Amino acid sequence: MDVTVELHQWIRAAARLVILSGAGMSAESGVPTFRDAQTGLWANFRPEELATPEAFRARPAFVWDWYEERRARMRDVAPHAGHLAIADFQRRHPGRLTVVTQNVDGLHQRAGSPDVLALHGQIAQDTWLDPPRPCCEAAPPVPGRPPACGVCGNLRRPAVVWFGEMLPARELAQAERAARDCDLMLVVGTSGVVYPAAGLARATRGRVVVINPHESDLDDAADLVVRGTAAAVLPKVLADA
Numbered sequence: 517m518d519v520t521v522e523l524h525q526w527i528r529a530a531a532r533l534v535i536l537s538g539a540g541m542s543a544e545s546g547v548p549t550f551r552d553a554q555t556g557l558w559a560n561f562r563p564e565e566l567a568t569p570e571a572f573r574a575r576p577a578f579v580w581d582w583y584e585e586r587r588a589r590m591r592d593v594a595p596h597a598g599h600l601a602i603a604d605f606q607r608r609h610p611g612r613l614t615v616v617t618q619n620v621d622g623l624h625q626r627a628g629s630p631d632v633l634a635l636h637g638q639i640a641q642d643t644w645l646d647p648p649r650p651c652c653e654a655a656p657p658v659p660g661r662p663p664a665c666g667v668c669g670n671l672r673r674p675a676v677v678w679f680g681e682m683l684p685a686r687e688l689a690q691a692e693r694a695a696r697d698c699d700l701m702l703v704v705g706t707s708g709v710v711y712p713a714a715g716l717a718r719a720t721r722g723r724v725v726v727i728n729p730h731e732s733d734l735d736d737a738a739d740l741v742v743r744g745t746a747a748a749v750l751p752k753v754l755a756d757a
Contacts, residue, residue, distance in 0.1 A: 519742050520753055523725055526740075527757040530700035530723075533613040534691075535602060536716055538706025540728060541746045542619045545593045548586075567678045572645065576671055580662040583674045587639055595627035598704070598746030603628035605754045614694040618706060618713045620676050633687045633694070635713050637676035645671040683712065695720045702727055704746045708734035 527533065539547075565571050572579045595603075606613050606629055615624050615632045620639040624632045642663070644652055652670050657663035663672040677683055695701060695716040704727045708714045717724050717734050726738040727749050735741050742749055 519740060520744075520749060523740060523742060523749075524753045524757060526700055526723060526725070527753055530698070531612070532694075532698045532700075532722075534694050534698040534701045534716075534720070535613065535615050535704060536695075536701060536706065536713065537615070537617045537619060537624070537704045537746070538708075538710075538713075539619060540705025540707070540730075541598060541617075542621050542623060543705070544598065544745055544747050545596045545621075545623055547590055547593050547619075547621050547623070564679050567676075568680055569645070569678055570680075572671075572673055572678075577661040580673075583639065583676075584661075590621050590639065593621070593623070595623045596747040598748075598750040599623050599627035599629070601751040601754045605757065606630060614691075614698070616691045616694065616713070616716065618710060633691045635677070635683050635687055635691060637674070637684070639674055639676050641675040642672040643675040645673045688712065691716055692719065698722045700725065702750075703732075703734055703738070704728070704750070706732065706734070708732040 566579055566582050602613070602615060602624065606615075615629045617624055617632060617634055618636050620634065620636050622634075622638050622640050648670060649665075649668055651667035652665040655666060657672050658666040664670060696719060698720055699722040701717060701720045701722055702725050703717050706714065706728070708717070714734060718737050723739045724734070724737055725740045725742060726732055726734055727742045727744060727746060729743055729745050
């Protein structure tokens with residue numbers, strides 16, 4: 517039997533589904549992976565020199581500019597057929613499918629998926645570097661590289677998870693609960709080496725399907741492996757399911 521036919525049958529039979537997406541899914545839309553973004557001015561810097569709280573405090577303008585360049589590149593990309601197929605399935609089956617993503621680009625949200633659990637944050641959004649004081653919330657930040665509170669100087673930073681930081685507790689707890697309770701998890705475009713996100717596939721009680729054109733570290737945990745891209749496979753298996 518064609519594995520996509522079997523997967524389509526599993527999807528139709530599942531009451532609760534989870535999709536865990538990784539960088540490979542975004543790469544199909546033209547989003548550079550984290551390390552692919554180390555080009556030009558940034559080529560001589562390790563990710564740890566650009567994506568830690570310590571790096572930001574030491575060189576806030578430099579790190580801010582790198583993220584602004586990444587944001588500009590992401591604004592030029594669009595959700596592909598895989599993102600759209602997921603969102604369409606969710607419109608047809610409200611509450612049946614939970615999207616958990618390691619990606620920060622917001623493509624699932626732009627495609628129309630509701631309540632996406634973005635474990636690593638969203639690059640298009642900002643947050644405060646330090647816990648905000650009342651003055652931080654009283655007025656808009658003063659523009660700059662980066663913007664800052666005009667009273668206490670607290671800096672704005674990209675709302676992404678940096679090296680050495682914990683994943684957002686609420687999103688992680690919801691993802692763990694969804695993984696534990698689902699009947700079927702589709703692991704799409706992730707290498708399976710970044711934890712704790714990759715651990716969700718090993719914690720589920722349901723079936724696990726890996727959809728990836730390449731081998732991944734989660735292939736051994738899968739009940740089924742589909743060698744293909746998200747844009748090619750997902751529209752086929754989610755349609756009419």
